[in-house]
Amino acid sequence: MAKDWSASQYLKFEAERTQPARDLLSRVPLSSPKRVVDLGCGPANSTALLVEKFPNASVSGMDSSPDMIKMAKQVLPSVPFEVADLETYQPDGQVDLFYSNAVFQWIPGTKRIPLFQSLLGKLPSGGVFAFQVPDNLAEPSHAAMREAAFTPGTPWVETLTRAAPGRDDFPTAVELYDALQPLASEIQIWRTTYYHTLENHEAIVEWVKGTGLRPYVDPLSPEQKAGFLEEYLARLRQVYQSQGDGKVLLPYPRLFMVAVKA
Ligand SMILES: C[S@@+](CC[C@H](N)C(=O)[O-])C[C@H]1O[C@@H](n2cnc3c(N)ncnc32)[C@H](O)[C@@H]1O
Structure with a gap:
């Protein structure tokens, strides 16, 4: 069974992770939806934005992680949250807005x-x-994550080769448009690169530990994990320069889509 997410690790960069959720919401062309669902709500940082923007709507959240849902219920006790998997999820009743921040990857x-x-x-x-x-x-x-993972001769390469932790490429804007256009009256797609200011290279490791690094470190023993993280950090130092104040800028491109049902 896959290891659960950690809400506390994820929230170490809450402000940075929530900004794209705000930017997405700012382009949702609805003023008073009756029912809103936050798909992959995580620890409710995105759900809180929905509650604030649509105070008269019935807002709920779902996520496959028990740890995330536990945190979400603590943060917004009056909102219904459920543990469910998007691959099988069926909302009960009609929904006016399906909203999802940083989940479908x-x-x-x-x-x-x-x-x-x-x-x-x-x-x-x-x-x-x-x-x-x-x-x-x-x-x-x-790229550094993959290179560190699959460096021949390392104590973790066999484990990670078996685990195959890489993610599939996401559909392109062109593919998304063609797939959804027959069902939509309007589609907006855009891509933004955020430049996150992080304290140092170690902070990049902490950032990805909450998300993209999980499939790489979860299968490793504590010794393998320590060695892999050291190798990954060394590679990050080579590819990201330190700024004049010692901080590191992490460029972070994100893809957005808003589709209105025809
Ligand atoms: C990067 S977090 C995003 C959390 C929140 N939406 C936000 O804006 O910060 C990704 C979330 O997707 C959830 N997730 C991943 N796969 C899922 C699936 N198949 N069904 C439901 N949730 C899933 C994870 O448990 C995690 O909470």
């Missing part, structure tokens, strides 16, 4: 487009499906 590649079509298909005319995903697999942070 975790769905297996072949299942993403059918899931997007199914979600958009469930909405009433004028309903909105909005999501954002990191678009960073080609970034040095992730």
Whole structure:
């Protein structure tokens, strides 16, 4: 069974992780939806934005991680949250806005487009499906992760070769458009690169430990994990320069899509 997410590790960079959620929400063309669902709500940082923007809506959240849902219930006790898997999730009743921040990159590649079509298909005319995903697999942070993982002769290479921790490429904007356009009256797609100011290179490791590094470190023993993280950090020092004040800028591209149901 896959190891659970850690809400506390994820929230170490709460402000940076929530900014794209705000930016996504600012382009949702709805003023008073009745029912809103936060898909992959995590520790409710994204759900809190939905509650604030739509105070009269019935807002709920779902996530496959028990640790995330536990935290979400503590943060927003009056909001209904449930542990559920997006691959099998069926909302009860009609939903006007499916909103999802930084989640669909975790769905297996072949299942993403059918899931997007199914979600958009469930909405009433004028309903909105909005999501954002990191678009960073080609970034040095992730190239260094792969290089450190698969360096021949290391104590962890066999374990990680068996575990195959890499993620599938996300559909391109062109593929998304063609897949969803038959169901939509309007589609907005955009890509933004955030430059996150991190204290040092160790902070990049802490950042990805909460998300993209999990499939790489979860299968490792404590000794393998320590060696792998040391190798990864050394590679990060080579590919990201320190700024004049010693901090490190982490470029972080993200892909956004907002589709209105026809
Ligand atoms: C990067 S966090 C995003 C949390 C929050 N939406 C935010 O804006 O920060 C990704 C979340 O997706 C959830 N997730 C991953 N795969 C999932 C699936 N198949 N079904 C439901 N949730 C999933 C994880 O448990 C995690 O909480």
